[in-house]
Amino acid sequence: MKLKIIPCELNLANPWKISSSKGSALHKVVVIELTDADGVIGFGEGAPSSLYGESAAAVTAFLNQVDAGKISFADVSGSMNYLATLAPRQQAALCALNIALLDGAAKLARQPIYDFLGLGFRENHHVTSFSIGIDAPEIIRKKVLEAAMYPMLKLKIGDPRDHENFAALRSVAPVKPVRVDANEGWKTKEDALRQLEWLASDGHIQFVEQPMPRTANAEDLAWLKARSPLPLFADEACHTIEDITHCAELFHGVNVKLVKTGGISMAYEILAAARKAGLKTMIGCMIETSVLVTAAAHLAELADFLDIDGNLLITNDPYAGVTAEKGILSFAPAKEKFGLRVTRETMRGEHGLVSVAK
Numbered sequence: 001m002k003l004k005i006i007p008c009e010l011n012l013a014n015p016w017k018i019s020s021s022k023g024s025a026l027h028k029v030v031v032i033e034l035t036d037a038d039g040v041i042g043f044g045e046g047a048p049s050s051l052y053g054e055s056a057a058a059v060t061a062f063l064n065q066v067d068a069g070k071i072s073f074a075d076v077s078g079s080m081n082y083l084a085t086l087a088p089r090q091q092a093a094l095c096a097l098n099i100a101l102l103d104g105a106a107k108l109a110r111q112p113i114y115d116f117l118g119l120g121f122r123e124n125h126h127v128t129s130f131s132i133g134i135d136a137p138e139i140i141r142k143k144v145l146e147a148a149m150y151p152m153l154k155l156k157i158g159d160p161r162d163h164e165n166f167a168a169l170r171s172v173a174p175v176k177p178v179r180v181d182a183n184e185g186w187k188t189k190e191d192a193l194r195q196l197e198w199l200a201s202d203g204h205i206q207f208v209e210q211p212m213p214r215t216a217n218a219e220d221l222a223w224l225k226a227r228s229p230l231p232l233f234a235d236e237a238c239h240t241i242e243d244i245t246h247c248a249e250l251f252h253g254v255n256v257k258l259v260k261t262g263g264i265s266m267a268y269e270i271l272a273a274a275r276k277a278g279l280k281t282m283i284g285c286m287i288e289t290s291v292l293v294t295a296a297a298h299l300a301e302l303a304d305f306l307d308i309d310g311n312l313l314i315t316n317d318p319y320a321g322v323t324a325e326k327g328i329l330s331f332a333p334a335k336e337k338f339g340l341r342v343t344r345e346t347m348r349g350e351h352g353l354v355s356v357a358k
Contacts, residue, residue: 044100046092098263158185253280294321
């Protein structure tokens with residue numbers, strides 16, 4: 001097996017800001033290619049988050065520890081057991097490797113990953129929301145107008161202008177369903193409840209993600225859940241399958257991101273456990289290429305809600321996989337029929353990408 005590491009700099013169509021960041025027009029991810037002796041290629045991607053102490057450099061450092069001779073498309077589970085012995089642990093790097101291993105394994109089985117996992121995929125059924133980052137009200141209005149084709153929006157809040165920004169959204173999309181992501185922005189349970197009551201008065205809010213910090217007191221979160229007029233979803237508070245019991249007590253649902261959990265295999269287990277615990281399920285994303293977004297789409301049948309639009313927010317995606325015309329996910333146009341169903345679409349040099357073969 002050969003491992004190729006491909007650092008990528010993604011250009012955002014608009015600077016991206018959430019309650020815990022200053023905003024940026026550039027985002028770094030790491031794409032990998034695993035190639036076996038027969039030339040079968042598995043694609044993977046890690047989109048590191050500084051929120052969890054990760055970076056593209058740290059992901060690359062982890063990948064450089066990997067002995068590619070100890071991993072195999074024929075033994076994904078055993079390969080992941082080997083990777084778990086490497087340190088320091090980097091979920092984004094493990095995510096990239098897990099996706100690439102499953103891509104190769106499913107290609108060898110001549111199946112798409114969704115069939116390889118026994119899930120299937122319904123065309124014309126799964127819909128992703130389109131995310132609107134924090135900005136000035138006039139920019140929010142412009143972004144919402146540009147996103148008119150998408151049937152539902154996700155609004156990031158946690159800014160002094162939240163009320164103005166929401167009013168700007170409603171000025172051009174008066175009744176469109178909206179999901180709200182507070183990104184841990186409300187620090188007390190009383191403030192969180194006030195904000196939830198304000199949002200509920202709109203009448204078209206589906207749910208709110210991570211209203212309080214992941215370190216918030218469990219008693220405060222239980223108090224808020226009991227009083228909230230809107231469903232509450234854990235995001236930063238849900239990383240592993242061990243978190244599900246805790247989340248079931250304090251939230252109504254969970255947002256599962258492949259790069260946060262460590263890949264398709266782990267996300268599958270968490271989504272299944274969440275459903276068994278009575279939680280609603282959502283699959284989310286970071287700023288990503290079509291490699292990672294498409295990987296998430298293979299688990300769509302395990303989700304009640306989807307927010308996998310990271311590739312729609314960038315202008316230089318060098319890969320193609322699942323599409324989202326008018327927000328509706330489809331694999332029908334994909335050129336690759338098996339595995340991840342992702343293909344390279346452009347020369348990497350055109351996008352400032354660098355390939356490092358191992």
